[in-house]
Amino acid sequence: MSQILKGMRIVEGSAFVAVPLAGMTLAQMGADVIRFDRIGGGLDAKRWPVAPSGQSLFWAGMNKGKRSIAVDMRAPEGKELITRIITAPGEDAGMFLTNLRVRGWMDHETLSKHRADLIMVTLMGDRHGRPQVDYTVNPALGIPDITGPEGYAEPVANALPAWDLIAGNMVVSSLLAAERHRLRKGEGQDVELSLKDVAAATLGHLGMIGDAMLNDDARGKSGNALYGAYGQDFLCADGKRVMVIGLTGRQWAALVKVTGSGDAIDSLAAQTGLDLKEEGVRWALRHQITEIFKPWFAAQNAAIVGRKLDEAGATWSHFRTVKEAVAEDADLSTDNPMFEMLHQPGLGTFPVPGAPMTFSASARKPAAKAPVLGAHTEEILGDVVGMDDTEISRLFDTGIVQSPNFAVSRHVA
């Protein structure tokens, strides 16, 4: 069995989260993904988090399993080289992902002159082509206003770059859809999407645009409560915190039963005249429900609470710090076949994830390291561009390309 996208070749000119994640996801499914960067590294070469050495853990995380080439793109010869790599022949090649939005030599119109069936996927900031990032799209659409403790006066941003992560996965879907079309019709595509449109569409998908337009009451902050039904965090006797879910009827019944709250919940229903089998009622009465459940959690340690919740078939989890999760949760360790323990030069040794999906008729690609910047420059010039050793040496000598294996006279940061 080979990996599901084995044989496909993608070229990526990118920085930061979304497009690097897209390329990496394709690489983890078996595609040959070539990321090109300027000499010295792209805009995200030093992005945090960093290892004790100061080298970027983020870059290593986002570029796993890719091949890397470093090219001086200010030089005409560097531009030509990138053009040849992007538009190199091959039935399963001619695919380019980017968020760099370089007009002229690197746009779809120009590149497709060199390969008519080129598929290019461009992620922009907004639909007008203006720069936007996860940290600006999020407040513009109101998510920080509904995030945070109930009653807290200020907006609270996501720590997770959720829009970037969603957009990156949509870049993957777009590429695969466009390649499916090309396989059938022979046509290339210029595919465009923007981070802000991804977020705006998602707001609509979640029903939030209709909610904002049709309902007078604006949705407020609700702390760690599950919106629109029941779900809440509780402190246990040992100060540890758990999250419990009462979204479906089954989950709700399990929660009422395990906490021994049947009579109290019945009294609440009688007193309010409301049916707590309705999720909207549980949402409206969430504070009263939480007061009923609270003593059960406060009376015992989290380990006991967890065991009882498991026995009752409840849906729940611990609250952990990232350090605790990495130290304690087997799902974040090599006990999980998704992870490999790898040593990455300059960084250290830690569990590195492969792709989360498994295909029964295709092999899972073991998690791979990220390349050192420019590590595959020489081999890409050979096997993709088709250059001979003399041509390749000349490019290194003139500083048009760079790799960690070749000493060069000038270093451009």
Place this chain on the structure above:
Amino acid sequence: MSQILKGMRIVEGSAFVAVPLAGMTLAQMGADVIRFDRIGGGLDAKRWPVAPSGQSLFWAGMNKGKRSIAVDMRAPEGKELITRIITAPGEDAGMFLTNLRVRGWMDHETLSKHRADLIMVTLMGDRHGRPQVDYTVNPALGIPDITGPEGYAEPVANALPAWDLIAGNMVVSSLLAAERHRLRKGEGQDVELSLKDVAAATLGHLGMIGDAMLNDDARGKSGNALYGAYGQDFLCADGKRVMVIGLTGRQWAALVKVTGSGDAIDSLAAQTGLDLKEEGVRWALRHQITEIFKPWFAAQNAAIVGRKLDEAGATWSHFRTVKEAVAEDADLSTDNPMFEMLHQPGLGTFPVPGAPMTFSASARKPAAKAPVLGAHTEEILGDVVGMDDTEISRLFDTGIVQSPNFAVSRHVA
């Protein structure tokens, strides 16, 4: 031009966010997506937000452009019907998405006896098959611990179901990759992924697992600051708030220039002996930097601030509530070709988004309404299962299927 996935047929048995979103994304790219539900509606039929009528805006948002069939799956004949729909012939059919995880009649082993090249994508809670939801995966992995105001003692959950949204898009990619393989090799696939694995892998991709293992200092909460470089929210004279970004060198230079802070930033560099061109230094000195910038924002209204930031080429945005965003932002209106103003029966009239990506050689599908539950029952029994009118009438008469167009004698909620 037709839509990029025109002709593809997907069957979806699902509830809540991730898998419904996956099916809808494929429908918005032109696929014929059939969602089946039990009679009376699935677990998410009443999910919040809801319209003033009490009907679910969420369900309408997540099921746009699909066909809907309602079947009594407790009856053997209902199970057989669903099996026939999932495994119906057609080169571009035989694809099934689910998060219901029904063992026996609806698992891959059983279904693939009816169609050997079936592609089935199953999203689970965790890799062990246990139920987990966005609201439990998130605290288990530590995101709420790093979210929220600096110094705030408690975990702060995401208001956005980010993991569900990411996982849903990975379901789309997985399906398209599996179908590509089937087109070439004729083989079906049993594809599995879990919400928790998606989250665990993402933590690794972002460098957070390495950070937690290699660095002694745990990443803390940092409010609305951009992690690892510079980006911060500021209050303007009129009490409105803006977010500004100083992640790249160009963004940082624009920010220093527009706020007239060159001398103050130079003094800070001299005083600390640090180079603020390094993003990690800007992160370490972010509070001092913010104090330098603050008076410029506080001295003028947000409209003026915004105009000056635009002129300076800065990357920035307003903070808005969702209601303000929907009322004020043209990107959330029909000024954006992604949106259509649609009337949805029982809900109301509001802008409804289509897919955020555009394909130059394929048509964009205009945003479509969600079906009423069971609206396509009759036509699906005809055009997919190939039943004649007599057979179809019998199924309605016996209550095995239901549609809003047929009166039925028994109603099972």
